[in-house]
Amino acid sequence: MGRWGSLPAEIRSMILEMVAEDYRFKSEQYALAGYASVCREWQPVFEPRNFQRLVLDQERISDLEQVMSTKQRRDYLEHLFLRVRLNDYDCTVCKSKEDYGTIRNNNDIFSTAIWNLLVILSKWTGFAGSRRQQGLTLELGAFSPSDSKHAFRDFHLEHNYPYQEKKDLETHWEGYKLRADKLGLDSLNDPYHWWANGRRDDVSLESKQRIMGTLTINPNLPQFSAFFQAFPKVEIITGLLIRRQFYRKIAANSLGKLLRETFTNLRWFRHEAWHDVDPQQQSSFEKDYKRLISWHLPNTLRELYIFEDFNKLLHPERSTKRANPSLGRALSKSSRYLENLSAAFLVDAKDFFPNLWPANEQNSNVIPWENLRKLALTSRLLHPKIGRGKINKLLIAAARAAAFMPKLEVMEIWNGGEGHACLFRYNNNAGEPKIIWACNWGSHVQLDQNVIHCWANLPRHGQHPHGNLTTVVHRLRRGRKQVKTYAATILHLKLRSSVLDLISDYQVFWEEYNHSKG
Template identity: 65%
Template sequence: MAECWTNLPAEIRMMILRIVVEDYRFESDRYARAGYASVCREWQPVFEAMNFRRLNLDQGRIVDFEKVMGNEATRYRRGYLEYIFLNIKFDDYDCTVCQLKEDDETIMNNNAVFFRALWNLLFILSKWIGFVGSRRQYGLTLELGAYSPSDCKHTFIDFHLEEIYPFQPVNNTERLIDAYKRRFDRLGLDTLNDPYHGWVNGQREGLSLGSKQRIMGTLTMDDGLPELSIYPYTFPRVEIITDLRIRRQFYRKIAAKSLDNLLRETFTCLKWFCHEAWHDVDPQQQLCFEKDYTRLLLHGIPSTLRELSIFENFNKLLHPEHFKQLTYLEQYTKRANPSLSKTLSKSSRLLTRLSAAFLVDVVDFFASFQSTNNQIRT
């Protein structure tokens, strides 16, 4: 078999390897492809380029990340890297608390886990300066997310909260739809009857406020925690990150004040920022978030930023009050904050592309808009 392979022209062998790379299926075993890189030196660069293009980390893998990228023998792999997904994992919880808002101890522990994981990763990346690579002119993309494995096991049996969710880029929509259908059939969601968790004959009914608040905590970076005293309050400056993404896949969101600090102190070379968050189920917390977010838009946007995307999500399950006695148009415009809209209008003048949905309204945005801004294309 080895002789047959070596007898093929080098161009044909490379074509075959590329087909294997592109045709790889993540549903079977997302890590199985790593073994191909160890077959021989000819295969190593082909498969390593794909294996290290996008890395998915949690707090337990950050040390290994430094090992496979940090020393002199392995730092060449940095040239392959384009995308880092830091998906922070919190402790499990059971049915005794799944219908309750997180208590102070849980909130403090989650904040500590979030702080340590983010600081440790950023400290590693802060040392990635002065190296060259074919893609380094574009920098790296960093995505942030946080969840508990229990979030999808109680009231909210959401596929996108599961560890096996196909979060790798999926170009084939049919594959993703099939994955949802297989999970639906496996769990028997069409006949699920679990009133305690809000399921009655396959339908969600009567969700408690506590069950919603359990999965929608707000993460803060509090330097006052005793166990974090060994960390400096100021996060390290990371020049290699030029694209920051926080998606609505997860319900928990980063506090606007903490995000403001990151944008001003850490991501000093940021060019693209995509921020998706869920509308809070607690009106008072939502007001506090919008107040702090207004301050972020005024002072936290880096001067290097050129593209900004803001999206606030909501649905009938979490926010039924937004859909009562409202027209279709009112459902999607009533929540817009005029102050945020006007602030964004002033702070976005240097951007070349802006997308803002639901959190702001176009009428308020253009109320104070001056015609001197000719840079925005879309």
């Protein structure tokens, strides 16, 4: 330390900043936390980073109140991830659906963890006067450590998955390559779990259901049932994040309770959930989700990002499923106050514009989307097996809807899956409107003149000196044999960051890259 003290203050500061910025997941797990305790000079450099993002499981919640007892530390905190750890299971049950006792136990673990955390966070008031007026992002997820040890060896299911924040992505494929080298995936052979020579050919329905359970908040637990008139109100949470990293869902009615009763200042909500492998459970989820969309979105919400995930192994027939029309209509009605909206696969753009199709007389009583700036939707109509007439009607309906979106900057309607990728984009950011049509199918990639005419005649275009609409039509570079999943289309989206969380986006593209590994 004597030699350290002899260095000029500017040099010491530069070294500390370099150490902090160069910290990676390969480093000693708690090394960065220890740096803050070396001396007072080091503390203001490392402590803000140490408390910027915290990851908790249910056993560490009790320490949160003491560790974050000072307002200064709470001001450092930007992202809090509650990663609920469910009980382990072994090969005697890994191929079977969770029984009633396991489901009840999982719900109790999850409910208690959520309650205990919210009780603490409800005491963190007055954030609007702090230096971090944007509030706090709460991320929720639940998994069993056994989920990654049986039929599903997905990297992102593992407890020590290294990609937790943006700076971790700067290592590119490093974490995935290190794991592949360690496991020797090319020689992985586990016939009991359907693995042969590094490939997973098939998985039973019951094994899928084991990792895709639904967690429901239990209002009857004895430790808080006496207080369960309503959830604690938490004003510091302004963003709620549920990523695709874990397959298990949080029940829609439980999410609705949180949105309705707890998060009084919620500005944005990103919900990435997996399509259920059980049709009845999926139908029940959609029924409850419609209620959430229709009645439980808080009036403070300005950004909503919904993504329903699926893959070929879990959902071999998913690409043929028609989205629930009532969900699209409900989202259309409840989105009028939003500024940014993305909804992928759970709803269809066709249902989001229900009264604006060319067959209908344009309704002058349509309630406008006064604040909507960015909109991204998927539609199964953007598919090589769908007639161009239906596609044209969809794009005309979208143009009619855009006429009721006075602040619209970008609208993207897209679709993607095995062998096909397609994108329609309207962009008016700089007052120079442009539409883009791109796909990887069809002998002639063309855009119907009626579609172009409808978009060119939007009322707002006459308000700009460069108001003439530009039309760009081109073929996506990747051919049908090269396209394995929807990830090929996401690559071309201007609203890519709205469609998927950055970490989720990274996972999706690694999975496509590693598609041949199963």
